[in-house]
Amino acid sequence: MRFFDKFFFTDLFTGLLTTFRQQNPREIVTEQYPAQQPRIAERYRGAPRLNVDPESGDTLCIGCNLCALACPENLIVVTTERNAETKKKELTTFTYDTSRCMFCGLCEDACPVDALELTQDFELASFTREGAIWDRQMLEEGPKPTRYEY
Amino acid sequence: MSEITQATFLDSNELVLNMGPQHPSTHGVLRVILKLDGERILGADCVIGYLHRGVEKIGENRTYAQFNPYVDRMDYVAAVSNGLGYCLAVEKLLDVEAPPRAQVIRVILTELNRIASHLVWLGTHALDVGALTPVFYTFREREEILNIFEEYCGARLTTHAFRIGGLQYEAYAELATDTLNFCDRFLARIDQYESLLTSNRIWVSRLRGVGILNAEDCKRFGVTGPILRAAGVQWDLRKAMPYSGYQKYDFDIPVGTNADTYDRYLVRMEEMRQSVRILRQAAADIPEGPIMAKVPKVLKPPVGEAYVSIEAPKGELGYYIVSDGSTQPYRLRVRPPSFINLQALDHMVRDTLLADVVAVIGTIDIVLGEVDR
Numbered sequence: 240m241r242f243f244d245k246f247f248f249t250d251l252f253t254g255l256l257t258t259f260r261q262q263n264p265r266e267i268v269t270e271q272y273p274a275q276q277p278r279i280a281e282r283y284r285g286a287p288r289l290n291v292d293p294e295s296g297d298t299l300c301i302g303c304n305l306c307a308l309a310c311p312e313n314l315i316v317v318t319t320e321r322n323a324e325t326k327k328k329e330l331t332t333f334t335y336d337t338s339r340c341m342f343c344g345l346c347e348d349a350c351p352v353d354a355l356e357l358t359q360d361f362e363l364a365s366f367t368r369e370g371a372i373w374d375r376q377m378l379e380e381g382p383k384p385t386r387y388e389y
Numbered sequence: 390m391s392e393i394t395q396a397t398f399l400d401s402n403e404l405v406l407n408m409g410p411q412h413p414s415t416h417g418v419l420r421v422i423l424k425l426d427g428e429r430i431l432g433a434d435c436v437i438g439y440l441h442r443g444v445e446k447i448g449e450n451r452t453y454a455q456f457n458p459y460v461d462r463m464d465y466v467a468a469v470s471n472g473l474g475y476c477l478a479v480e481k482l483l484d485v486e487a488p489p490r491a492q493v494i495r496v497i498l499t500e501l502n503r504i505a506s507h508l509v510w511l512g513t514h515a516l517d518v519g520a521l522t523p524v525f526y527t528f529r530e531r532e533e534i535l536n537i538f539e540e541y542c543g544a545r546l547t548t549h550a551f552r553i554g555g556l557q558y559e560a561y562a563e564l565a566t567d568t569l570n571f572c573d574r575f576l577a578r579i580d581q582y583e584s585l586l587t588s589n590r591i592w593v594s595r596l597r598g599v600g601i602l603n604a605e606d607c608k609r610f611g612v613t614g615p616i617l618r619a620a621g622v623q624w625d626l627r628k629a630m631p632y633s634g635y636q637k638y639d640f641d642i643p644v645g646t647n648a649d650t651y652d653r654y655l656v657r658m659e660e661m662r663q664s665v666r667i668l669r670q671a672a673a674d675i676p677e678g679p680i681m682a683k684v685p686k687v688l689k690p691p692v693g694e695a696y697v698s699i700e701a702p703k704g705e706l707g708y709y710i711v712s713d714g715s716t717q718p719y720r721l722r723v724r725p726p727s728f729i730n731l732q733a734l735d736h737m738v739r740d741t742l743l744a745d746v747v748a749v750i751g752t753i754d755i756v757l758g759e760v761d762r
């Protein structure tokens with residue numbers, strides 16, 4: 240280090256200048272979550288939802304069990320019943336354990352009718368362990384995050 | 390009589406000190422047993438395994454496609470690189486190759502991830518050594534990279550971005566422009582970090598001559614990545630054994646001369662600039678075409694074995710897979726760079742001072758998820 244630099248602390252002052260420049264309000268990047276909701280990408284893999292037909296309200300799921308087979312964590316349980324009249328398989332229950340899910344999206348990719356979908360909601364906290372296990376009704380209603388006023 | 394015992398007590402100049410597993414500077418749950426003589430280090434033993442999840446065993450109990458998300462959880466700072474290595478290994482077993490478009494998108498994401506990983510390293514390393522500011526700036530830029538990942542595949546950290554045979558997700562409309570914009574901004578940001586650190590007298594005196602590991606010892610320990618390059622060995626798997634189309638891109642391999650912590654800092658800074666160069670070339674020219682090769686729905690690789698290694702941000706990351714012809718690997722072995730690089734710690738810190746240990750752990754750039762697996 241040259242004597243000039245050493246004596247006048249130029250190395251430290253260049254650093255301080257950088258820090259000082261960052262005081263500019265335009266440089267502020269902090270997100271005020273939860274007062275301000277973050278921007279979530281369209282493809283975000285968050286809380287699951289079991290889609291229903293928007294008009295009739297019937298589930299889109301055909302009970303093929305492919306999602307349960309695709310899941311590495313084996314956390315989806317699908318039960319079906321054969322309808323005596325139409326001879327078609329019908330979905331009876333669908334459970335999804337969000338506490339064990341790693342949101343990898345393999346189940347979503349496996350679903351042939353786009354019934355299972357990972358939505359943009361990411362606030363999945365629950366007061367009990369059982370609360371993390373979502374049944375068919377919860378999955379069809381979709382996530383309902385609480386929004387607080389600030 | 391009591392004189393003798395007292396004398397032995399005062400003479401025993403070896404003090405054993407436990408550093409970690411809850412030490413902020415060990416980057417996770419690493420425990421280092423240090424033998425000290427005053428401030429001087431006589432030896433260091435690493436105790437690892439606090440984060441052991443048995444990833445390799447999990448791999449033997451999952452189908453090839455199902456294991457893919459788990460590899461992200463090893464080096465979670467560079468999850469995309471892990472995914473790339475694993476996909477390439479299974480593709481080699483299946484004897485398929487990802488289509489050109491998929492390869493270019495893979496390169497873009499992997500290089501972005503290299504920058505992100507180096508930014509985490511820089512921020513935390515500076516924090517360990519005593520510079521508080523850089524971590525705020527590096528995480529700001531990392532956030533931009535993570536936003537690109539989120540737009541692309543829907544996850545920020547454990548991305549599960551690639552699939553065996555190509556990609557699951559088509560590039561989103563602005564992937565190329567986002568990447569190029571990021572590159573434009575980022576070069577100025579690197580200069581900003583350098584203005585804080587490179588000539589800073591405290592930074593220089595804390596790093597220069599600390600934790601020297603010369604080329605000979607690097608090879609002896611199997612150390613790879615920036616540590617090896619800082620010792621003057623021009624070894625980068627992207628050039629030495631190109632994969633995923635890296636041979637198409639024009640970039641340099643930065644090397645150091647002194648093999649000390651300061652040189653490793655310079656090498657990694659230059660690597661980020663080189664990544665920007667690759668990114669610019671790749672993002673400017675994404676070919677059209679399919680993103681998925683023809684692979685069967687149920688993957689049953691023929692009996693055999695494959696080893697593929699890639700240049701992860703931390704060094705050579707290898708996957709060795711043995712197939713017995715079923716849907717699950719017979720054996721899956723990971724060669725994690727962090728784990729092997731960490732073994733040189735004892736050699737690097739011997740006869741240095743206690744405060745240098747945190748600098749050396751920082752410069753090895755370990756992620757405990759990968760060390761313990």
Ligand code: SF4
Nearest residue numbers: 310340341343344346
């Ligand atoms: S996201 Fe992954 S872990 Fe979660 S249920 Fe789907 S397949 Fe299973």
Ligand code: SF4
Nearest residue numbers: 300301303304306350
């Ligand atoms: S894959 Fe889709 S249709 Fe089949 S059981 Fe799962 S949610 Fe239902």
